[in-house]
Amino acid sequence: MSAASTCRTAAACAAALLLAGCASLAPPHQRPALPTPAIFPGAPPTGGAVATDTDWRSVFTDAGLRQLIETALANNRDLRIAVLNIEQARAQLQLRRADALPGVNAAGAGTVRSEPTSASPNVYTAGLGVTAYELDFFGRVKNLSDAARAQLLASEEARKTVHIGLVAAVASTWLALRADDEALDLIGQTLRTREESLALTRLKFEHGAASALEAQQARSLVEAARVARAQQQRQRATDAHALVQLVGTGATASVAAGATDAIPRLASLSLGPELAAGLPADLLERRPDIRQAEQQLVAASAHIGAARAAFFPRITLTGSAGSASTELSGLFKSGSWGWTFAPQLVLPIFDAGRNRANLDAAQVAREIAVAQYDKAVQTAFREVADALAGRSTWGEQLRAQQAQAQAEGERARLVELRYRHGAASLLDLLDAQRSLFAAQQAVLQAQLAQLQNRVTLYKVLGGGWDAAPAQAASR
Secondary structure: OOHHHHHHHHHHHHHHHHHOOOOOOOOOOOOOOOOOOOOEOOEOOOOOEOHHHOOHHHHOOOHHHHHHHHHHHHHOHHHHHHHHHHHHHHHHHHHHHHOOOOOEEEEEEEEEOOOOOOOOOEEEEEEEEEEEEEEOOOOHHHHHHHHHHHHHHHHHHHHHHHHHHHHHHHHHHHHHHHHHHHHHHHHHHHHHHHHHHHHHHHHHHHOOOOOHHHHHHHHHHHHHHHHHHHHHHHHHHHHHHHHHHHHOOOOHHHHHHHOOOOOOOHHHOOOOOOEOOOOHHHHHHHOHHHHHHHHHHHHHHHHHHHHHHOOOOEEEEEEEEEEEEOOHHHOOOOOOEEEEEEEEEEOOOOOOOHHHHHHHHHHHHHHHHHHHHHHHHHHHHHHHHHHHHHHHHHHHHHHHHHHHHHHHHHHHHHHHHHHHOOOOOHHHHHHHHHHHHHHHHHHHHHHHHHHHHHHHHHHHOOOOOOHHHHHHHOO
16 A cells, blocks of 8 residues: 555544544533522521631640541541542543543464465464544543543542541540540549438438438439449440541550540530531532532433443444564565554444433433432531531520539538438438439530530531541551
């Protein structure tokens, strides 16, 4: 073949490559309408820090808690899995992108014939070849690449979700451990008080100043306090084990001890700046789980384009260029150069409904992705609304319960004075002690709930995150 003919063929191939991928049959991506009210109930937009712009270190300021969170970000298995999922999705994207370019292979072959009538019994070839390269006129390969890219972005958003959730879970569990320690202190004080009452009642009983019924009532309260202590010790051990799992290390003793060091009590803890609630529409950009659902919707739309392209002709190119000879010794001699070019067009005529079923499945998958996106938005709206409701009510409840505990404490003090002077019955004293203990426990639980609500609000508003610890988790 002449040089001019070769140039014309190469130009035609280049033009075909430029035309490939110009068309796309995927439906254009449109973000579904917001399936929630325009504003959060009872929470008009106010000033404050934006959660996504607030680093977790500025929210959780305690040094021990910071260390636990950093350790968790470096060792937690869920976060490591999320990071590895990104690497897997990136490899899948590279595979899809490779389909858009022809693969060139070096090949050598030899054919030996024994037929006596064959003019050329032996054929030897060596050179470069392209096998079944698809010209993507209808966007099938491009849409599959777009779907892989959307899945990669979705996996990156999933990592952010795990990252934010892990920070919040460590902080919440650490706060629960602090509450467990304070509850154990409270139970210990209550147990000592009840044991003193029991000793006094027994003394009175021995001198005939108290009945056996009163002695048994005092003993019952002591045993109830011991039951509460055992329950609280079990709860603390459970919370410590949960924290160890979140942190991702086997140092159970060190993690448990880290929660009992000289750390401020719950009443003196504060968590970062006040966060702005914003509008529900802001969650579409703030929440990584919503962005993940949107990328999955993009991927589903791209799969529809690929399924539609299957109805149209598929054009593939196969070619090779190299040396050919009937003698192995003459394979690379002058004049042995040659090339082959074999385009192929395949038009589906009858496939027993396979392409139609594939398109139907892709369209249903997109509807599922839309529903999942709507669910993610609605879930985010409910979580934020619940957290905002907690922010507006836990403070008031805590103040009321503190006032109740103070009143119960004064009541218990006065009843004890009256009891010691014989002006009140043991039943009155035991009732006052029970009420005081319940009120003190309620205060502690309200303090924990208020702090954990702040952690939850930071999480549900999108949280702040940084990539460095997450990348370290993949190593």
